[in-house]
Amino acid sequence: MTMEAIPAAPARSHHKRRPWRPDPLTALSAVIVCAVLALTVWGSALAPQPPMRQDLFGAALPPGGEHLLGTDQLGRDILSRTLAGARTAVLGPLIIALVTAVFSTCLGLLAGYIGGITDSVVSRLADVVYSVPPLLVAIVAVGVLGGGYTLGIVVLSILNIPAGLRSIRAAVLEQKALPYIESAWVIGKSGTHIMWVHILPNIRPIALTTFFLAFTYAFVDLSTLSFLGLGVAPGTSDWGRMVAESRVLVFQNPWAALAPLLLIVVTAVCANLLGESLEGAAAEKGKAR
Amino acid sequence: MAIYLLKRILASLLVVLVVSFLIFLCLYFTPGSPEQAILGPTAATPQTLAAVRKTYGLDDPLLVQYWNFLRGIPTLNLGRSYQSGQSVLEGIGSGAAVTLPLAVGGFFVATTLGICGGVAAAKRRGHLSDRLMGAAAIVAASTPAYATGVLLLVVFGVDLRWFPVSGNGSDVPSRISHLVLPVITLGLVGAATVMRRTRITVAAALERDDVAFARARGLPRREVLFRYVLRHAAVLILTSAGVVLIYMVAATAVVESVFGLSGTGTYLVSAINSKDIPAVQGVAVVITFLVVAINLVTDILYALIDPRIQRGASAR
Numbered sequence A: 001m002t003m004e005a006i007p008a009a010p011a012r013s014h015h016k017r018r019p020w021r022p023d024p025l026t027a028l029s030a031v032i033v034c035a036v037l038a039l040t041v042w043g044s045a046l047a048p049q050p051p052m053r054q055d056l057f058g059a060a061l062p063p064g065g066e067h068l069l070g071t072d073q074l075g076r077d078i079l080s081r082t083l084a085g086a087r088t089a090v091l092g093p094l095i096i097a098l099v100t101a102v103f104s105t106c107l108g109l110l111a112g113y114i115g116g117i118t119d120s121v122v123s124r125l126a127d128v129v130y131s132v133p134p135l136l137v138a139i140v141a142v143g144v145l146g147g148g149y150t151l152g153i154v155v156l157s158i159l160n161i162p163a164g165l166r167s168i169r170a171a172v173l174e175q176k177a178l179p180y181i182e183s184a185w186v187i188g189k190s191g192t193h194i195m196w197v198h199i200l201p202n203i204r205p206i207a208l209t210t211f212f213l214a215f216t217y218a219f220v221d222l223s224t225l226s227f228l229g230l231g232v233a234p235g236t237s238d239w240g241r242m243v244a245e246s247r248v249l250v251f252q253n254p255w256a257a258l259a260p261l262l263l264i265v266v267t268a269v270c271a272n273l274l275g276e277s278l279e280g281a282a283a284e285k286g287k288a289r
Numbered sequence B: 001m002a003i004y005l006l007k008r009i010l011a012s013l014l015v016v017l018v019v020s021f022l023i024f025l026c027l028y029f030t031p032g033s034p035e036q037a038i039l040g041p042t043a044a045t046p047q048t049l050a051a052v053r054k055t056y057g058l059d060d061p062l063l064v065q066y067w068n069f070l071r072g073i074p075t076l077n078l079g080r081s082y083q084s085g086q087s088v089l090e091g092i093g094s095g096a097a098v099t100l101p102l103a104v105g106g107f108f109v110a111t112t113l114g115i116c117g118g119v120a121a122a123k124r125r126g127h128l129s130d131r132l133m134g135a136a137a138i139v140a141a142s143t144p145a146y147a148t149g150v151l152l153l154v155v156f157g158v159d160l161r162w163f164p165v166s167g168n169g170s171d172v173p174s175r176i177s178h179l180v181l182p183v184i185t186l187g188l189v190g191a192a193t194v195m196r197r198t199r200i201t202v203a204a205a206l207e208r209d210d211v212a213f214a215r216a217r218g219l220p221r222r223e224v225l226f227r228y229v230l231r232h233a234a235v236l237i238l239t240s241a242g243v244v245l246i247y248m249v250a251a252t253a254v255v256e257s258v259f260g261l262s263g264t265g266t267y268l269v270s271a272i273n274s275k276d277i278p279a280v281q282g283v284a285v286v287i288t289f290l291v292v293a294i295n296l297v298t299d300i301l302y303a304l305i306d307p308r309i310q311r312g313a314s315a316r
Helices: A024-046 A078-084 A086-114 A116-130 A134-145 A148-176 A179-186 A191-227 A239-249 A255-288 B002-028 B034-039 B046-055 B062-075 B088-123 B128-142 B145-159 B172-206 B209-216 B221-258 B264-273 B277-305
Strands: none
Touching: A024 A078, A024 A086, A024 A255, A078 A086, A078 A239, A078 A255, A086 A116, A086 A148, A086 A191, A086 A239, A086 A255, A116 A148, A134 A148, A134 A191, A134 B002, A134 B221, A134 B264, A134 B277, A148 A191, A179 A191, A191 A239, A191 A255, A191 B145, A191 B221, A239 A255, A239 B145, A255 B128, A255 B145, B002 B062, B002 B277, B088 B128, B088 B172, B088 B221, B088 B264, B088 B277, B128 B172, B145 B172, B145 B221, B172 B221, B209 B221, B221 B264, B221 B277, B264 B277
C-alpha cells in the first residue's frame, strides 16, 4: 500500500559489475510478466473467437466443447475475452508506472539536490498528496467527472508520484553527502551535470523499483475502478470489468469470473515479486559496501 | 505536548477545510445540470426548473453555496439527496450500520493476524514457516480486494455453501453470517501489510543489544517480547495499522459491492452513478474527516510512545 524509502549506495565501478543472476522465483516471475506483456500486444489475435461475438442461445455455458472456459451471460467466449482483456488491464498501469517513475525521479532529484525552498515546496506538496488514499480519490473523481479509463490513468499517475518521490529524494540526499559529489563540484561541474551524469546512474535501482511498485499499485487500483464500473466502457473485454459482470454467474459458470481473476492475481503477484527482488538487490548492494 | 497537540489539530482542521472546498469546486463544475438530476427524466417546464433552482439555492454564487454547505456541518446538516430527498446524514447513517461492523471486524482481523503472524515469522526467521507466511503475505497483499472477495465467494459461498453469497441479512445471526466473508476479505489484505512490517521491525528489534542482554539476564521470553522487543517495534507497527485503517476506508466500498452489502460505500458509488451531488459531497467530506482524524490520532500516539517525535520535524 505504501512505498518506503530504501537506502542506496553508489554503484561500484561499472566494468566490474557482475551479470544479474536472479533466483528461480524471480526468473519465473519475469517470464510470467513477459508473457502477460505479450498478451497485451497479441491477446486479441490469439483469441480463438471474436471476443465481442454474442450468442444468446449459448449463454452462461459451463466450460467444455467449443468454449474451453464456457461463456458469459451474453454467450461471449470467456477464453477469448480473457486473452483480449489483458490490453486495458495492463496498458493503463504501464503508462501510470512510467509517468510516476519519470516524474518522481525528476522531482526527487531536484528536491534532493537543490534543497532549500524547492525542496520544501515539493516535499510539502508530496506530503499532502501522500496522505490521501489514491483509490478513493480516483473513485470520486472519475465517478463525478465521468472521464472513465483515461481520467483514471491521469488521477492515479498524479497520486502515485509522492511515494516514489520520497524514496528518490532520500536516496539523492544520501548520494549528495558522499565525497564524489563534492569532487565533481570542486572541479567545476554544473548542478545539472552532477544531477544527471553523476547522481542519476547511482539511484537507478531505486527508480526502477519505483516503476515496479507503481505498476503493482496502479494495476490493482485501475482494475478496481473497472470492477466498480467506473473505468473502461461497459462491454469492453477487461479483466476487472469481466470479474464484475460475471459475478452474477458464479453458480452457472464460475470460470467466467475465475479466469480473469486468476490472471489478475498472478500478474499482480509476479510484478510485486519482481519489484521486491530489485529492491532487495539494491539494498544488498548497499549492505555490501 | 499541549502546543504540539494544538498545532496538529489546527493543521488537520485546515486540511479538512481545503479538501472540502476542492470537493465542492470539483462538483460545482461537474458536467450536467443538477436540476435535471433532481427532476429525473420527466420533461420540465422553465418554471419548474426555476423553482427547483430556487429551492436548492443553485442560483447563488459559488462561495455563497459553499458557505451554506459549511454552515450546515456543525449541526450535522449535510444537505438533502437529490435522488431520494432523504437527508444525506441519514443515508450515511443507515449505511454505517453495515460498514462500521465490517470495518471494525476487518481491522481486528488485520491487526491480530498481522501482528501475531509477523512476530511468529520474525522469531523463526529463515525457517520454512517464515517463508510460507511470507509467500502468503505477498499473495494477499498484491491481490486486489475485489479479487480476494470473489475468490472467497466462489470457494466458501458457491462450492462449500458455508456462507451466504450476497445481501445484508435480516436478523442478527444472519447479518453476522453475511459479514463473515467480507470481514475476512477486508482483513486479509490489511493483515499482509501489517505482518510484513511487523516481521521486519521485530526482526530488527530482536538483534538489538538490550534485547540480547535482557535474554542473557534470564528474563522470561514473554517479558523480553513484550517489554523490550515490541516496544522498539511499536511505532512502526502503529504506522502500518494507521495505513491499513486508511486503506480500509476505500476498500469497504469495494468489498461491499462484491458482496452486495448496502453500506456507506455502496451509497457513495450509487450516488456517483446517479450524479447525486449532495450525497457524494456529504460522503466525501465525512471520508476526508475520517482520514484526517486517523492520521491525527496515529501522530498523537507516536508522540506518546516516542517523545522525540514532538521535537523532530519529520515523524517518519
